[in-house]
Amino acid sequence: MNDTRLEAMILVDNERNRENAKWGEQNHPPQFWVGILGEEFGEYCQAVNETVFDNGESERAKGGTDNIILELTHVAAVAVSHIECLLRQKGGKDKWIRYHEWAESISEIEAERDEANNYAQENEDYALKVESERDEWKAKFEQADRMFIAADDAASRFEEKCKILTAERDRMREALKSIKDWLHIYLSAESVFTVADGSAREGLGKVSDKERR
Numbered sequence: 001m002n003d004t005r006l007e008a009m010i011l012v013d014n015e016r017n018r019e020n021a022k023w024g025e026q027n028h029p030p031q032f033w034v035g036i037l038g039e040e041f042g043e044y045c046q047a048v049n050e051t052v053f054d055n056g057e058s059e060r061a062k063g064g065t066d067n068i069i070l071e072l073t074h075v076a077a078v079a080v081s082h083i084e085c086l087l088r089q090k091g092g093k094d095k096w097i098r099y100h101e102w103a104e105s106i107s108e109i110e111a112e113r114d115e116a117n118n119y120a121q122e123n124e125d126y127a128l129k130v131e132s133e134r135d136e137w138k139a140k141f142e143q144a145d146r147m148f149i150a151a152d153d154a155a156s157r158f159e160e161k162c163k164i165l166t167a168e169r170d171r172m173r174e175a176l177k178s179i180k181d182w183l184h185i186y187l188s189a190e191s192v193f194t195v196a197d198g199s200a201r202e203g204l205g206k207v208s209d210k211e212r213r
């Protein structure tokens with residue numbers, strides 16, 4: 001850096017220090033900086049004009065090399081101050097980028113939420129279908145249950161009837177046995193009777209023979 005540039009830079013740096021001492025750290029939106037810089041540029045123009053044009057003694061005092069350097073220093077210092085402000089606000093730019101990333105992540109979360117909602121809706125539909133099928137099956141089971149109870153009653157009645165028939169059969173067997181016993185007695189009696197009848201007839205025959213003689 002040559003001497004005159006260094007000197008110009010020192011002038012601007014000193015002006016920056018003066019401004020900071022007077023107003024503190026300056027943070028403005030760009031449209032404010034345009035106005036501030038425009039005012040200093042206007043003063044620079046005025047210093048040039050009052051140097052080259054003759055507007056009388058009092059106006060001439062605003063011109064001259066020193067005033068031109070002074071106003072250019074103001075212009076440069078305001079430009080540097082705006083640059084400093086923008087550099088500080090780059091965090092804001094980063095925030096903007098982070099906001100976009102955040103917005104993207106929100107979109108992703110919303111998409112996931114929608115997907116989850118769809119999944120939940122599908123599950124709900126499926127659950128309703130299953131519930132409906134369950135009710136159908138429940139009705140079928142209840143019907144089957146009633147049929148089983150009816151069949152069980154019929155089986156019980158059949159069992160009772162079987163017991164009655166078994167008892168009847170046993171009584172019939174007893175009766176048959178009595179009949180057999182009686183038949184046996186009858187046959188024995190008949191046999192005795194036949195023998196007796198034979199003997200009687202034989203006896204009668206003998207009597208007749210005697211009578212014929």
Ligand SMILES: [Mg+2]
Nearest residue numbers: 040043071074
């Ligand atoms: Mg000025």
